[in-house]
Amino acid sequence: MKQDFVLPSDTYLLNHSVGRPLKSAESHFKQSYLSPWQDSGREPWQAWLAVITEFQQALGRLFNSSPMQFCPQVNLSSGLTKLIMALPELNENSVVLMSAQDFPSMGFAVQKALPDGATIRYVPEHTDITQIDVWQQHLTADVDLVFVSQAYSNTGQVAPVNDIVKFAKANQTLSIIDVAQSAGVIPLDLTELDADFMIGSSVKWLCGGPGAAYLWLNQKHIERLVPKDVGWFSHENPFEFDIHHFAYHDSALKFWGGTPSVAPYAFASHSIDYFSKLGDKLRKHNQHLIDLLIQHLNEQVVSPHDRNHRSGTAIINPKMGVEAVMAECAQAGISLDARVHGLRVSPHVYNDESDIFKLVGIFR
Numbered sequence: 001m002k003q004d005f006v007l008p009s010d011t012y013l014l015n016h017s018v019g020r021p022l023k024s025a026e027s028h029f030k031q032s033y034l035s036p037w038q039d040s041g042r043e044p045w046q047a048w049l050a051v052i053t054e055f056q057q058a059l060g061r062l063f064n065s066s067p068m069q070f071c072p073q074v075n076l077s078s079g080l081t082k083l084i085m086a087l088p089e090l091n092e093n094s095v096v097l098m099s100a101q102d103f104p105s106m107g108f109a110v111q112k113a114l115p116d117g118a119t120i121r122y123v124p125e126h127t128d129i130t131q132i133d134v135w136q137q138h139l140t141a142d143v144d145l146v147f148v149s150q151a152y153s154n155t156g157q158v159a160p161v162n163d164i165v166k167f168a169k170a171n172q173t174l175s176i177i178d179v180a181q182s183a184g185v186i187p188l189d190l191t192e193l194d195a196d197f198m199i200g201s202s203v204k205w206l207c208g209g210p211g212a213a214y215l216w217l218n219q220k221h222i223e224r225l226v227p228k229d230v231g232w233f234s235h236e237n238p239f240e241f242d243i244h245h246f247a248y249h250d251s252a253l254k255f256w257g258g259t260p261s262v263a264p265y266a267f268a269s270h271s272i273d274y275f276s277k278l279g280d281k282l283r284k285h286n287q288h289l290i291d292l293l294i295q296h297l298n299e300q301v302v303s304p305h306d307r308n309h310r311s312g313t314a315i316i317n318p319k320m321g322v323e324a325v326m327a328e329c330a331q332a333g334i335s336l337d338a339r340v341h342g343l344r345v346s347p348h349v350y351n352d353e354s355d356i357f358k359l360v361g362i363f364r
Ligand SMILES: Cc1ncc(COP(=O)(O)O)c(C=O)c1O
Pocket: 074, 075, 076, 077, 078, 102, 103, 105, 106, 149, 151, 152, 153, 178, 180, 181, 201, 213
């Protein structure tokens, strides 16, 4: 599949940050976004709104859910803020559980969106969040809402989302799943999972660029939730134009807002469609290349070695030091980055064994 993507001459392993664009992205963008605008004097909105429908449909295929349960969002933080502010069960006595390893922006959004007085508890940083009993210890009966990242980009761990959601449900705790680091690389079946909410983006493994995030709602919540942050596209009929009458859209689109952006969704829907047809090929290939890294670097790979507990990213703490490896990678034309626990290496479907051998060849 290498030939399907625009690849740099460098060995690109930064897919936990930004995935590479498809070669077909440019012509698809021209056809779905620019042509309706450039090529006629007619109103382009009809064609542009079809782009959003394609985005929802592609997500529906990827995550096995109805397209109408997805609402486009600019980014996860914004979707999360809108969602938390719309949850009637949250008040000054509420308790929210997250992990100290969640992406900081998620914590910022929750901190600011919660009603005054509500408490956030964090699963401590150095606990093994791949283990359900760790979550069970913290998911006490007083927790109203649990926020779980399916994959954690600084540790390369995955959370046992199915078990967490089951346990949360038994406690009447609402669940929000963050798939920013897992969408596309770790399969997720929303119908089977039956979580309450999910937020995600298209920028990393889905190779769809920034600005095309999404909020997913379990059908049982769509009717009852009344978002505060709305606009004419949250209306059941955006073109009614009666300032005295607002009626919520009857789908997840009630969380949409004012005039939507379209361009990011034109890129993303095309790319999500590509990955939705790959099944688990990306996951299998990614895991094979991570196995290879583990074979060669052994205990220097500090992210989980067990396939069930690891994400698409391997974290490497090199004996020769992070800075030395980064410097040699820059010389050799290998793109990766480093965070608190070490180097982050994320092999995609367009990477191959020779990329891994090139990287391990640097280690002494
Ligand atoms: C787990 C996780 N959640 C969320 C985000 C990004 O959130 P936002 O779209 O609000 O920038 C990232 C970005 O790297 C992430 O890794």
